[in-house]
Amino acid sequence: MLDALSLDQMRMFLTVAEAGSFRAAALKLDRVQSAVSHAIARLEDTLGVSLFDRSGHRPLLTAEGKALLVHVRDVLLRVDAMRARARGLSSGVELELALTVDVLFPPLLVGTALAEVSAAYPSVAIRLSAEALGGPITALLEKRSQLAIIVGESFRDPRIAMEALTSINMIAVVAASHPLARASGPLDAAALANHLQIVQFDRSPLTAERDIGVISPRTCRVGGQDIKQAMILAGLGWGRLPGWLAADDLEKGRLVRVGTGALGRRAQLPMEAYLGHRLDEPLGPAARSFATALARLCAGPPEPEAGVRARP
Incomplete structure (x- = not known):
């Protein structure tokens, strides 16, 4: 099931956590808000945990979301570093x-x-x-x-x-x-x-x-x-x-x-x-x-x- 994880979902998760809302994340990613919300919901379904508490005015990271955010940030940093290295090799x-x-x-x-x-x-x-x-x-x-x-x-x-x-x-x-x-x-x-x-x-x-x-x-x-x-x-x-x-x-x-x-x-x-x-x-x-x-x-x-x- 975890093989269904995508870098796009992880980047949206990170952006929502840093921006503080789905709307702000959508603006930052140049996506519609519904697409961001849907991607986060699919990510939660794949992981089997709730990443955000949506009961309040703004989504708040759950304890599980805080724990997994560390790993997501690390994965994305490594991917970005690999992309930079690949660009360097090609040039x-x-x-x-x-x-x-x-x-x-x-x-x-x-x-x-x-x-x-x-x-x-x-x-x-x-x-x-x-x-x-x-x-x-x-x-x-x-x-x-x-x-x-x-x-x-x-x-x-x-x-x-x-x-x-x-x-x-x-x-x-x-x-x-x-x-x-x-x-x-x-x-x-x-x-x-x-x-x-x-x-x-x-x-x-x-x-x-x-x-x-x-x-x-x-x-x-x-x-x-x-x-x-x-x-x-x-x-x-x-x-x-x-x-x-x-x-x-x-x-x-x-x-x-x-x-x-x-x-x-x-x-x-x-x-x-x-x-x-x-x-x-x-x-x-x-x-x-x-x-x-x-x-x-x-x-x-x-x-x-x-x-x-x-x-x-």
Whole structure:
């Protein structure tokens, strides 16, 4: 008997429940009121329960109607999602957008661009991961991602097309309580090497047996910028952080710039950020939409001390 249920009946049931009356539902559905009333009556007969109490001026959901409304709403949401996915498939839209982001890149920019993509392509699932150093390039080479945001010039591959987005200022910082914060006069690389350095590592094969930006023989190797920031704030050692991540701690005096010119003027160095994809893998509509949105956001005016500045 339940096989006689139709999506049209369920949609009418939901509309009546949300609109509060058969008349209002009929107007919303562009149907005559009698057709809506008849469809609800047939649905009640099929289910074997009363969905509405019609004794008053306006129909009220019965206890059974309230319970079943949850399931009806879920069914209709799933059907609408399936229809959206089917439309996407028929137009060549990706099932999923897989993106790997360098941990040095501001996640807010990524999220803002993805929000635009999600609004334009609601059927596309998003898979987002954050990796360091050679991780984003490796994700492309291994076909785990369609797009990757890569920071720096250490990792290049002829199979990967790269388009510059913006630059990230890497600032050498230390906790205000650390001895380096109280050192008098400019520090050279030898002075920095006397103190433990907090450095980023990754597990990609591209960084095997390579130390990138490591000065001190004493290191603490961490797997993410958040824990790197925490270790520096704790006074364990010094290290370089992206400006967007260090800005608030610098402003509030929890971190200070390391007093050295050995790591760039004002202890900072710009690193270019790129959006990369495989040359042999054409980008779908959602991926192209993300690339366009991210490029536009990166070209916007920089925030003071944000560590992200647009290309000239």
